[in-house]
Amino acid sequence: MFEVKCIVAIVERGKADKIVNRAKMAGATGATIVYGRGTGESEIIKFLNIHIEASKEIIIILTKIDKYRPIFDAIIEAGRLKEPGTGIIFTVPVTNLVGLHHREMFEE
Template structure:
């Protein structure tokens, strides 16, 4: 049986489609996109005076091990 790998990427909301399109251009058959919310530590955000958007998209791509480099370099 051929080894499979799962790539997991967490990106800002609205960016997953573009990343999945690039992976498909590189030969991926498809992907799964899930929606989630980050739970960043508010004390650190206040200390650094930054805002981190809590809404995220999680991309899952399952592929043959030999194809991984093509997807990651697109």
């Protein structure tokens, strides 16, 4: 059995396609992009007096646990995620995976 890690990045609207392209160059075989809206914007404005766009794109990538790091790093670089207000990224271990039709990409 193989171990899978899920990379989740929440970025500014309009940035996901560029970020996913960089992730693919780093080894990602695909991604899912969903749209969302952040709720912390009014709190940031109160405390830091900066505007952060409420519309977000959420990038979800599944990868083998031993291959995730270059993809993770490419997303950080492409999305400039170390800069304040550009987004966040985190990983989640995946268990009970069902329905992945491209499982052979994980079974090398």
